Amino acid sequence: MDVLGLKPSAVTYVSAVDACVSLESIRTVHDGIVDAGFQSNGAVASALVHAYGRSGALPDAAEAFRTGPLRDAALWNALIAAFARNELAGFGVAVFREMVADGVAPNEITFVSVLCCCGHAGLLEDVWSCFVGMIGDHGVVPGVDHYACVVDLLGRAGRLTEAEDLMASMPFEPDFAAWTSFLDSCKSSGARTRSFAAANALVVDPSSSGPYVLLSNMHKHS
Numbered sequence: 001m002d003v004l005g006l007k008p009s010a011v012t013y014v015s016a017v018d019a020c021v022s023l024e025s026i027r028t029v030h031d032g033i034v035d036a037g038f039q040s041n042g043a044v045a046s047a048l049v050h051a052y053g054r055s056g057a058l059p060d061a062a063e064a065f066r067t068g069p070l071r072d073a074a075l076w077n078a079l080i081a082a083f084a085r086n087e088l089a090g091f092g093v094a095v096f097r098e099m100v101a102d103g104v105a106p107n108e109i110t111f112v113s114v115l116c117c118c119g120h121a122g123l124l125e126d127v128w129s130c131f132v133g134m135i136g137d138h139g140v141v142p143g144v145d146h147y148a149c150v151v152d153l154l155g156r157a158g159r160l161t162e163a164e165d166l167m168a169s170m171p172f173e174p175d176f177a178a179w180t181s182f183l184d185s186c187k188s189s190g191a192r193t194r195s196f197a198a199a200n201a202l203v204v205d206p207s208s209s210g211p212y213v214l215l216s217n218m219h220k221h222s
Contacts, residue, residue, distance in 0.1 A: 017047040023055040046078040053082025080113040089121035115149035148178040
């Protein structure tokens with residue numbers, strides 16, 4: 001672009017960051033962003049935090065967050081997601097609490113990351129507290145992704161009856177991801193529960209072979 005006399009825009013840099021496939025390439029683009037003075041652009045800063053999180057370079061992600069613009073929900077969400085992706089629940093929850101203390105209202109995306117963050121670490125009490133507090137404390141109505149996170153953790157904790165009850169209480173039909181997640185949690189349960197989960201997953205998406213594969217693998221190892 002420089003050869004043609006064109007100056008990269010914020011959109012250009014966001015696209016460039018998203019296209020990076022290595023940590024080295026992210027840092028190279030980041031250097032160009034700093035030289036061009038775009039490090040304080042919200043969309044660019046969020047893209048950098050996401051990219052560094054994907055690469056597991058959390059110090060770089062934190063630095064991109066620190067040097068970013070006025071911190072809005074998107075930038076906070078990017079940092080929480082970076083810790084969630086790398087299964088660092090304590091850091092993710094700490095950032096969430098700092099976000100709230102800073103007066104930034106969390107949104108649906110925030111809670112997906114926080115629930116996943118705690119879920120990966122098996123922090124059932126924290127997940128449940130966060131799930132309940134979504135509406136009570138922040139006025140955010142849980143969606144299917146939020147329910148799926150809680151169902152997944154309940155299932156992995158062996159609390160299948162509670163997971164099934166929660167799915168039954170959803171104000172909408174559980175989607176394919178929710179049923180397959182529940183099915184994957186049924187490895188130590190009886191064949192009836194497995195078949196029930198598989199049947200519901202296939203009702204949602206009859207063309208998928210995923211439930212069959214999961215059931216087959218469970219039977220091989222049972």
